[in-house]
Amino acid sequence: MKVFPDHGARPRTGGVLAWVVGLPLFLFALGLALGLRGTRPRAELSFNNGTEPASLDPAVATGLPEGRVLRCLYEGLVVKHPRTLEPLPGMAERWHLSADRRVYTFELRTSRDGSISEDGSIGARWSNGAPVVAQDFVASWQRLLDPRTGSGYGKELWRVRGAREWSTTLDEQGAPRLPFDGVGLRARDERTLVVELDAPWASFLDLVSLPALLPVHVPTLEALRAAHPSDWQRRWLRPRELVTNGPFRVLEHRVNERLRLERNPDYWDAARVGLATLDVWALESPVTALNLYEAGELDLLTEVPATLVPRLLERPDFRPAPILGTYFYRFNTARPPLDDARVRRALALVLPREEIARNVAGAGEVPAWSFVPPGLADYAGALLGTGAAAADAATARELLAQAGYGPQGRPLPTLELSYNTQGRHREIAEVAAETWQRELGLRVALAGRETKTFLDSQRSRDYDISRSSWIGDWPDAANFLEIFASESENNRTGWADADYDALLARAAAAAPAERLELLARAEARLLDQAPLAPVFYYVSRNLVRPGLLGFEPNVLDEHPPKFWSWAR
Amino acid sequence: MTWFLLRRALAFTLTLWVVVSVSFFLMRAVKGGPFDSERELPPAIELALRAQYHLDWPLWKQYLQYLGPLNLDAHGPTWLGGDGSNCLTGLLAGDFGPSLRYRDLSVSEILGASLPISLALGCLALAWSMPAGLLLGCLSALRRGTRTDGAVRALATLGIAVPNFVLAGLLVLVFAFAWPVLPPAGYGELRHLVLPALALGAPVAAYVARLSRSGLLEALAQEWVRCARAKGLSERAVLLRHALRAGLMPVVAYLGPAAAGILTGSLVIEKIFAIPGTGSHFVNGALNRDYTLAMGVTIVYTALVFGLNVLVDLAQAALDPRIASRERA
Numbered sequence: 001m002k003v004f005p006d007h008g009a010r011p012r013t014g015g016v017l018a019w020v021v022g023l024p025l026f027l028f029a030l031g032l033a034l035g036l037r038g039t040r041p042r043a044e045l046s047f048n049n050g051t052e053p054a055s056l057d058p059a060v061a062t063g064l065p066e067g068r069v070l071r072c073l074y075e076g077l078v079v080k081h082p083r084t085l086e087p088l089p090g091m092a093e094r095w096h097l098s099a100d101r102r103v104y105t106f107e108l109r110t111s112r113d114g115s116i117s118e119d120g121s122i123g124a125r126w127s128n129g130a131p132v133v134a135q136d137f138v139a140s141w142q143r144l145l146d147p148r149t150g151s152g153y154g155k156e157l158w159r160v161r162g163a164r165e166w167s168t169t170l171d172e173q174g175a176p177r178l179p180f181d182g183v184g185l186r187a188r189d190e191r192t193l194v195v196e197l198d199a200p201w202a203s204f205l206d207l208v209s210l211p212a213l214l215p216v217h218v219p220t221l222e223a224l225r226a227a228h229p230s231d232w233q234r235r236w237l238r239p240r241e242l243v244t245n246g247p248f249r250v251l252e253h254r255v256n257e258r259l260r261l262e263r264n265p266d267y268w269d270a271a272r273v274g275l276a277t278l279d280v281w282a283l284e285s286p287v288t289a290l291n292l293y294e295a296g297e298l299d300l301l302t303e304v305p306a307t308l309v310p311r312l313l314e315r316p317d318f319r320p321a322p323i324l325g326t327y328f329y330r331f332n333t334a335r336p337p338l339d340d341a342r343v344r345r346a347l348a349l350v351l352p353r354e355e356i357a358r359n360v361a362g363a364g365e366v367p368a369w370s371f372v373p374p375g376l377a378d379y380a381g382a383l384l385g386t387g388a389a390a391a392d393a394a395t396a397r398e399l400l401a402q403a404g405y406g407p408q409g410r411p412l413p414t415l416e417l418s419y420n421t422q423g424r425h426r427e428i429a430e431v432a433a434e435t436w437q438r439e440l441g442l443r444v445a446l447a448g449r450e451t452k453t454f455l456d457s458q459r460s461r462d463y464d465i466s467r468s469s470w471i472g473d474w475p476d477a478a479n480f481l482e483i484f485a486s487e488s489e490n491n492r493t494g495w496a497d498a499d500y501d502a503l504l505a506r507a508a509a510a511a512p513a514e515r516l517e518l519l520a521r522a523e524a525r526l527l528d529q530a531p532l533a534p535v536f537y538y539v540s541r542n543l544v545r546p547g548l549l550g551f552e553p554n555v556l557d558e559h560p561p562k563f564w565s566w567a568r
Numbered sequence: 569m570t571w572f573l574l575r576r577a578l579a580f581t582l583t584l585w586v587v588v589s590v591s592f593f594l595m596r597a598v599k600g601g602p603f604d605s606e607r608e609l610p611p612a613i614e615l616a617l618r619a620q621y622h623l624d625w626p627l628w629k630q631y632l633q634y635l636g637p638l639n640l641d642a643h644g645p646t647w648l649g650g651d652g653s654n655c656l657t658g659l660l661a662g663d664f665g666p667s668l669r670y671r672d673l674s675v676s677e678i679l680g681a682s683l684p685i686s687l688a689l690g691c692l693a694l695a696w697s698m699p700a701g702l703l704l705g706c707l708s709a710l711r712r713g714t715r716t717d718g719a720v721r722a723l724a725t726l727g728i729a730v731p732n733f734v735l736a737g738l739l740v741l742v743f744a745f746a747w748p749v750l751p752p753a754g755y756g757e758l759r760h761l762v763l764p765a766l767a768l769g770a771p772v773a774a775y776v777a778r779l780s781r782s783g784l785l786e787a788l789a790q791e792w793v794r795c796a797r798a799k800g801l802s803e804r805a806v807l808l809r810h811a812l813r814a815g816l817m818p819v820v821a822y823l824g825p826a827a828a829g830i831l832t833g834s835l836v837i838e839k840i841f842a843i844p845g846t847g848s849h850f851v852n853g854a855l856n857r858d859y860t861l862a863m864g865v866t867i868v869y870t871a872l873v874f875g876l877n878v879l880v881d882l883a884q885a886a887l888d889p890r891i892a893s894r895e896r897a
């Protein structure tokens with residue numbers, strides 16, 4: 001066709017019609033050619049992970065969705081029992097603790113040649129055939145401690161002797177200057193890993209089973225780094241190159257759609273892995289995920305649409321269970337009137353926790369009268385208030401009067417309550433604001449912000465009251481209480497209290513029984529000073545197809561797929 | 569023709585440069601960064617991460633690095649102080665950079681995986697909605713004032729007014745649950761694409777029906793149509809050879825930008841039907857402060873809008889000789 005026909009050219013009937021019919025046909029064919037890539041047969045189990053994992057590198061991935069995938073692909077020294085969360089042997093066949101409770105010695109199930117180990121299993125191997133040796137853990141954890149890796153969890157290993165010094169003594173390029181020999185991490189031989197802590201620490205085995213501490217095959221990384229200096233950081237994570245040691249391996253990665261995993265035949269305990277294939281979906285919309293569950297495409301959802309929770313509660317396959325997580329409000333302790341602990345405590349006392357937990361959150365969330373959630377063995381922390389609404393409101397008004405506010409004093413200025421505009425944060429804030437106004441005469445302006453903007457204002461302490469949450473990494477009260485230590489980056493309230501810091505420091509050095517007692521005193525101090533107001537404790541929102549075995553409720557909401565299988 | 573395309577190519581380069589520059593600086597001016605989260609990174613780690621992605625450089629240098637083609641970091645050319653292992657980088661070297669959120673992937677890999685999917689879905693949506701809209705529009709114009717006309721106009725108004733997520737929800741309800749013939753979501757086979765293509769194309773069909781109806785009515789009222797009829801041409805010839813050609817003009821003008829929007833993917837439709845296309849990256853890139861990914865999608869979108877507009881210009885020139893002669897002049 002001539003694009004610019006000469007003046008006076010005679011229009012043809014066929015021209016326009018050909019385009020009107022031909023173009024759609026062409027588009028249809030093009031669409032099919034581009035769009036059809038086929039589907040694999042359905043995996044034995046499909047679950048929705050809620051989002052595309054940010055990375056498959058254990059060192060840099062921090063979120064819950066990433067953790068779920070990483071635990072499929074890699075295995076650490078210990079794994080957790082799916083119900084009790086007790087440490088079970090993983091890469092380490094056994095371990096023992098020295099008499100002074102500072103030195104852990106792990107014996108790995110290493111095998112050079114795939115020979116059978118004592119318990120009848122094959123030894124631990126990487127997917128490239130190399131044996132998993134103690135040196136792999138030393139190298140992986142050295143990588144984690146190196147600030148250039150950019151790991152948010154490296155700091156957790158600072159309790160290892162000399163680790164803090166090693167990762168904070170840097171040259172101008174940001175590289176550690178000290179030799180790594182000074183750090184208490186040692187491979188005594190191929191099978192024996194020795195970890196020496198600064199001081200006894202009860203949660204070390206919990207730490208060791210965090211996703212961040214999963215081992216990677218550092219020799220592969222180093223080889224790729226030498227061969228591809230510009231993009232080795234991405235290259236070693238491609239499914240084809242990725243070397244793993246866990247119960248599953250990556251068969252295919254469709255970005256933003258799903259990860260197809262298959263049982264890793266080289267895994268030492270492959271006979272125990274109940275599923276041959278596993279699909280990890282990255283659906284961000286809980287409604288779509290629920291549709292696919294109802295249509296039989298998905299078997300397990302980790303999140304359900306908030307509005308449907310009341311109806312799902314009637315179903316046996318919806319299994320909410322308490323987890324270690326607290327929803328709370330931070331107070332900016334640098335801004336009057338919130339610089340006065342009495343005002344903060346008054347606000348914390350009158351929050352309508354019952355109403356929020358029951359009517360707004362709605363999946364069986366529990367009103368929170370403390371910061372540390374219940375469900376921790378032997379820990380009995382302090383509580384805020386009496387639990388009786390009228391009495392607490394009276395106390396709150398009295399506290400305000402003492403601080404010079406209220407009917408006899410100055411009027412309270414309007415405060416801003418900021419939240420990120422997701423989920424039910426707005427509804428919760430509305431109920432809170434309404435109650436503060438009614439009970440204390442405090443006017444609250446609601447400020448919903450886009451997530452990153454919101455986080456930025458919280459970090460830079462540009463807020464009055466700010467929505468927050470904390471999910472525990474392991475079952476220990478200190479994991480919660482330490483975020484309000486004055487030097488903690490997660491404090492974000494400006495609250496610094498020498499007594500509180502001292503209690504935490506004493507607890508860290510104390511014997512187990514006394515430790516919990518000191519932590520409880522620290523929590524009492526925290527609730528008394530109230531740089532925060534706990535609102536409710538989270539529950540998990542798992543929708544699980546009946547017949548799935550090995551999926552047990554637990555306080556960390558961690559469900560290692562290694563133990564999953566279908567009932568026959 | 570050559571001059572026309574050359575001029576357009578120049579305008580395209582200029583437009584792209586303006587879009588890239590404005591979005592680059594706007595995005596960095598927004599509060600929050602790619603590594604912010606509810607769990608704070610230790611300061612030394614954040615510094616290391618920022619250094620890894622050159623976010624610690626002054627903005628002008630980051631901008632130059634992003635544009636390319638010379639690599640300004642430690643791997644750049646030796647005469648710039650680098651080790652010479654990777655001299656070329658940036659847009660001008662065809663490199664969109666690494667994604668700041670999906671650290672295992674480069675922006676090119678993400679676009680490479682998602683763009684064909686959005687294009688496929690968009691093509692299918694356009695493939696049914698253009699002819700359907702046109703057919704209905706013509707029918708409506710030719711039967712002006714009848715019940716058919718009323719029905720088509722009502723349908724078109726409905727198609728424009730009903731938001732696509734409502735329509736998508738209805739389609740899922742009907743075809744996936746009430747009468748389960750199609751999957752409610754997913755991607756891979758033709759059956760996965762039917763419902764999203766219907767939902768995505770419905771508003772286009774409605775607009776096309778409306779525009780072609782009014783275009784055709786206007787054309788049919790022209791003197792040259794009367795002249796053609798007077799010449800003794802059959803009604804079919806009048807319609808297909810003359811009136812339709814003129815009546816299509818507004819449709820073509822609308823289709824350019826509309827097609828660009830559809831081909832780059834709709835966030836809503838992709839979310840509802842779990843289609844791993846580009847639409848969600850557009851929004852998530854901005855929300856996650858994934859600067860490079862958001863830039864990459866913006867560039868692709870700009871290129872598509874521009875490219876399709878050039879196609880529209882060509883089509884209009886083909887339909888209307890007056891435009892062609894103006895272009896030549």
